[in-house]
Amino acid sequence: MSSPIPLHPVDTIQRKRNGYELTDSEIGSFIAGVVAGDITDARTAALLMAIFQHGLSPRELATLTDAMRRSGEVFDASTLGKYTVDKHSTGGVGDKSSLLIAPIVAAAGLADPMISGRSLGHTGGTLDKLETIPGFNTQLSLQRFGEVIAACGFSMIGQTKNLVPADRILYALRDHTGTVESPYLITASIMSKKLAEDLRGLVLDVKTGSGAFLKRYEDSEQLARLLVATGEGNGTRTVALLTAMDEPLGRFAGNWLEVWECIDILQGREHPLSADLIELSAVLAGWMLHLGGVSSSPHAGRDDALRLLRSGAAYERWLHMVRLQGGNTSIFDNPAAFHRPAVHHVLRAERDGYLAGMDCTEVGWAVQRLGAGREVPGGPVAAHAGIEMHVKLGSRVTVGQPLVTLFTEDPALLHTPLAMLNDTLQIADTPPTTQALIRQVVLGR
Ligand code: URA
Numbered sequence: 001m002s003s004p005i006p007l008h009p010v011d012t013i014q015r016k017r018n019g020y021e022l023t024d025s026e027i028g029s030f031i032a033g034v035v036a037g038d039i040t041d042a043r044t045a046a047l048l049m050a051i052f053q054h055g056l057s058p059r060e061l062a063t064l065t066d067a068m069r070r071s072g073e074v075f076d077a078s079t080l081g082k083y084t085v086d087k088h089s090t091g092g093v094g095d096k097s098s099l100l101i102a103p104i105v106a107a108a109g110l111a112d113p114m115i116s117g118r119s120l121g122h123t124g125g126t127l128d129k130l131e132t133i134p135g136f137n138t139q140l141s142l143q144r145f146g147e148v149i150a151a152c153g154f155s156m157i158g159q160t161k162n163l164v165p166a167d168r169i170l171y172a173l174r175d176h177t178g179t180v181e182s183p184y185l186i187t188a189s190i191m192s193k194k195l196a197e198d199l200r201g202l203v204l205d206v207k208t209g210s211g212a213f214l215k216r217y218e219d220s221e222q223l224a225r226l227l228v229a230t231g232e233g234n235g236t237r238t239v240a241l242l243t244a245m246d247e248p249l250g251r252f253a254g255n256w257l258e259v260w261e262c263i264d265i266l267q268g269r270e271h272p273l274s275a276d277l278i279e280l281s282a283v284l285a286g287w288m289l290h291l292g293g294v295s296s297s298p299h300a301g302r303d304d305a306l307r308l309l310r311s312g313a314a315y316e317r318w319l320h321m322v323r324l325q326g327g328n329t330s331i332f333d334n335p336a337a338f339h340r341p342a343v344h345h346v347l348r349a350e351r352d353g354y355l356a357g358m359d360c361t362e363v364g365w366a367v368q369r370l371g372a373g374r375e376v377p378g379g380p381v382a383a384h385a386g387i388e389m390h391v392k393l394g395s396r397v398t399v400g401q402p403l404v405t406l407f408t409e410d411p412a413l414l415h416t417p418l419a420m421l422n423d424t425l426q427i428a429d430t431p432p433t434t435q436a437l438i439r440q441v442v443l444g445r
Contacts, residue, residue, distance in 0.1 A: 009033060009043045016050035024063045031067040031166050041173060048170065048179045056184040061226065062233045068192035069234075071166035075113055075142050077198035080150055082111040083292040085201035087284050088194055090186075090223070091123035093211045093364040094248030094389075096258035098126050098156070100265060100281040100314065101288070103321065104305050106153025107313040110292040113149055113197045114156045115163070119373050119381065121213070122364030124253065127158045128372075132256040132383040136327035152320040164192050183219065187226040191234070201237045201291035203284050204228070207245035208439060211360025217242075217439070224442040232444035237291050240442040243280060244435040246360055247393045250277030253364070254372045254386015254407065260335040266315040267332070273389060276437055282306045283438055298441075341384040341407035345414055347421055349397040356428035357393070363424060366417035370408045382409045387421070394431045 012026045030047065033039040056064065077084045087101055102112045116126035116138075127138045138158045140148065148155035159168075167189050174180045194202055204227050207213070208220035224240035231238025251273035252261045265274055286301030295301035308314050322329050331338045367373070371382030388405040391397055403425055408414050 009039050009047075013043060013046045013050060016047060016054060019054050021057050022060055024059075027060065027063045028067050031064070031071060034169055035071045035166050044170070045173050045177045045179075048174055048177060048185065051184060052179045052182045055182075058229060058233070061184055061187060061230055065188045065191045065195065065230050066234065068164055068166040068170070068188055069195045071192075072162040072164055073142060073160070074163070074196040075145065075198045077111065077113060077146075079146065080111050082109070082153075083201065084111045084113055084197065084199050085203070085288045085292050086112055086114055086194060086197055086199050087203045087205060087288060088190060089205040090190070090207050091120055091213055092207045092245040092249060093123060093360055093367065094250050094253035094258065094277075095124065095205075095207075095245075096126075096129060096250065096262055097205070097277060097281040097284060099129065099259065099262040099318075100277070100309065101285045102154040102156060103266070103314040103317040104281070104285045104308045105288050105292075106317040106321075107308045108289050108292070108294045108304065110153065110288065110294065111149050112154040112288075113145065113199070114154060115159055115193060115197055116156055117159070119368065122211070122361050122368060123213075124255065124258065124364075124367070124372065126156065128381045129255045129258050130156055132259055133322060133327040134331065136322060137325050140325065148321065148324045151324060152317055154317065154321055155325065156321070159193065164196050167192050181214070183214070183223045183226055186223060187230050191227060191230045195231070195234050195236060199236050201288060202231050202239075203287045203291070204238065204240040205280070205284055206240050206242050206442075208242050209244050209246040209360065209435065210358070211245040211247070211364055221440065221442070224440075228442050228444045238444050239287050239291070241284065241287070241438055242440040242442065244437050244439060246435060247358060248360065248363060248387070248389055249280065250274045252386060252388050253367045254370070254384070255381060256339060256383040257386040257388065257407070260339060263332050263335045265309070266318055268310065268312065273392065276392070278306075278309070280437055282309070339384055339407075342409050343407070343411045343414055345406045345418060346402045347404045347406065347418065347425075349399055349401045349403055349427055351427055352398050353396075353427040353429055354431040355391050355393055355395050355397055355403070355425065356430070356432045357426045358424045362420055363387075366406075366420040369413060369417045369420070370406060371410055371413050384409055385413070394434050396431075397427060
């Protein structure tokens with residue numbers, strides 16, 4: 001039999017541009033060409049725009065995700081002999097729930113191979129938070145990653161150079177071509193990386209509201225459905241929770257500040273402003289325990305997760321993991337003393353009333369501009385920059401009461417974020433209608 005005629009990328013682009021469904025071979029050969037460097041950026045960008053305009057059928061999305069997942073090395077969890085389960089958030093402000101959830105899940109006897117990202121846009125990144133712990137190494141080989149998980153039940157690392165290289169190339173081009181916000185491309189990007197972790201279960205935290213990437217409820221719901229269908233289609237039990245992101249989650253937003261908040265909780269000190277963070281983490285971890293067969297229902301899982309957190313079992317796992325990845329755990333003896341911003345400034349209420357609203361994306365940008373985010377791609381982030389919220393949406397406030405404290409390592413960075421927060425935090429005579437923290441659960445089956 002003669003070998004098949006090679007597919008020309010321009011034919012693939014034109015067929016998608018004209019609204020046709022691509023075949024598995026067209027998608028597979030295009031992604032292989034992108035990773036091999038045989039397809040120009042112009043052609044790749046053209047296909048991305050055609051996908052942005054026309055979307056993808058369920059089969060096309062499954063094929064694209066799988067082709068991306070297999071574009072480099074993948075983690076092999078078979079030797080762990082444990083149920084592998086992970087959680088992923090679409091990104092929020094002050095969302096440090098991974099730092100609580102992974103040790104809880106490990107303490108329950110499951111394995112969490114967590115490959116995380118850095119700050120993106122106005123949102124923080126788990127790797128930037130973890131790297132504020134002196135000595136902590138997020139750049140392990142997949143072999144060492146597996147060894148750490150075998151020893152303590154979880155590990156938290158960054159994407160290695162060879163893991164899902166197709167996503168790195170496509171993501172950079174999407175950023176340049178206005179094609180980031182396609183729910184189909186977001187799904188393929190997230191799921192190709194998560195499925196490369198060799199997971200049996202996955203719980204997705206899809207944010208909705210003013211601090212989410214997709215702000216409209218319908219768009220977040222569509223994304224949740226695509227993520228779940230793609231995970232299930234690849235043989236991974238997948239659940240998505242649509243959760244409110246209308247204000248920072250918990251008490252702090254900023255790199256070390258968020259680790260500090262979690263250390264307090266893991267050590268048994270639960271500040272009242274951390275209540276939403278603890279509840280969300282317990283619910284997400286509860287679903288993971290349920291999928292992994294530890295808890296009889298998601299609700300029982302939530303209670304089990306809280307028990308593992310409050311008994312100190314999760315903290316033991318956390319300490320073990322941090323030590324194995326080279327981190328200096330002595331700073332956890334007095335986390336408040338490790339917080340060393342050059343400047344702090346308290347923003348106070350100018351009138352009596354209720355904290356009635358904010359643009360949470362603007363709050364996230366204020367945190368980034370205090371130094372917690374990057375000025376240029378690949379640049380440094382400040383460990384001690386960020387904010388402490390003193391009130392939650394709907395709280396009664398009186399004139400002069402602290403609303404938020406701003407922290408920065410560089411006094412020159414204070415002015416703009418202060419003005420941004422001053423503008424966006426609204427005080428009104430009547431309390432706002434607040435949204436439930438967990439808005440909806442999307443199940444695959
Ligand atoms: N996170 C990702 O990993 N990819 C996207 O496209 C969006 C958020």
